[in-house]
Amino acid sequence: MAPRDNPLNEPQPGLPARAARPSEAELRDAVRILIAGIGDDPAREGLVDTPDRVVRAYGEWFVGYRIDPAEVLRAGRRRVAGSAELVVLRNVPLTSHCDHHIAPILGTVDLAYAPGPYLAEPEDLCRAVDAVARRMQSQETMTVQIARAVEQAIEARGVAVIVAAQHLCMTTRGVQQTGAVTVTTQLLGAFRDDSMARQEVLALLRRR
Numbered sequence: 767m768a769p770r771d772n773p774l775n776e777p778q779p780g781l782p783a784r785a786a787r788p789s790e791a792e793l794r795d796a797v798r799i800l801i802a803g804i805g806d807d808p809a810r811e812g813l814v815d816t817p818d819r820v821v822r823a824y825g826e827w828f829v830g831y832r833i834d835p836a837e838v839l840r841a842g843r844r845r846v847a848g849s850a851e852l853v854v855l856r857n858v859p860l861t862s863h864c865d866h867h868i869a870p871i872l873g874t875v876d877l878a879y880a881p882g883p884y885l886a887e888p889e890d891l892c893r894a895v896d897a898v899a900r901r902m903q904s905q906e907t908m909t910v911q912i913a914r915a916v917e918q919a920i921e922a923r924g925v926a927v928i929v930a931a932q933h934l935c936m937t938t939r940g941v942q943q944t945g946a947v948t949v950t951t952q953l954l955g956a957f958r959d960d961s962m963a964r965q966e967v968l969a970l971l972r973r974r
């Protein structure tokens with residue numbers, strides 16, 4: 767599919783709409799119901815405090831709903847004159863959850879951009895990736911959102927993002943494709959429009 771035909775290229779807000787949120791007590795009750803549904807006893811000793819721990823863990827896994835990745839990058843960007851042609855950041859760790867099963871997606875992000883007027887701090891790029899990842903979503907959406915945040919926040923001339931990840935919903939259940947890795951790519955700006963620039967950046971990102 768040509769990148770222009772990808773429906774995920776449609777503008778999306780930086781943050782997903784926030785639904786009405788239940789109280790923590792209601793969340794703990796929901797976890798107790800899940801435990802009972804599994805067939806275990808939520809009142810037994812080892813499980814008494816589990817609902818509280820699960821609710822707190824969800825708070826960490828999904829903290830991205832409260833962070834705008836573009837804002838993270840904008841806050842730390844540096845204006846430059848005559849910077850490098852290409853900035854590459856490889857092997858940024860990624861922890862996310864799929865919106866089909868709320869199961870972990872574990873992988874890495876390789877990212878490159880052709881700077882416009884600004885450079886991003888490498889740690890800010892990692893934080894922006896983490897902010898996008900710590901939501902429930904598909905890998906394709908995540909890839910697009912990372913690329914868009916970089917493009918918008920530092921006005922990069924081109925952005926390339928490659929996400930390679932294992933979906934635990936796939937590797938631990940159903941067809942059990944242990945080790946199967948899904949790779950998604952998003953190219954924006956010069957890397958999308960200029961075939962030479964595209965080949966150059968993809969060759970660079972593939973090199974190990």
Ligand SMILES: [Zn+2]
Nearest residue numbers: 864866867935
């Ligand atoms: Zn899934």
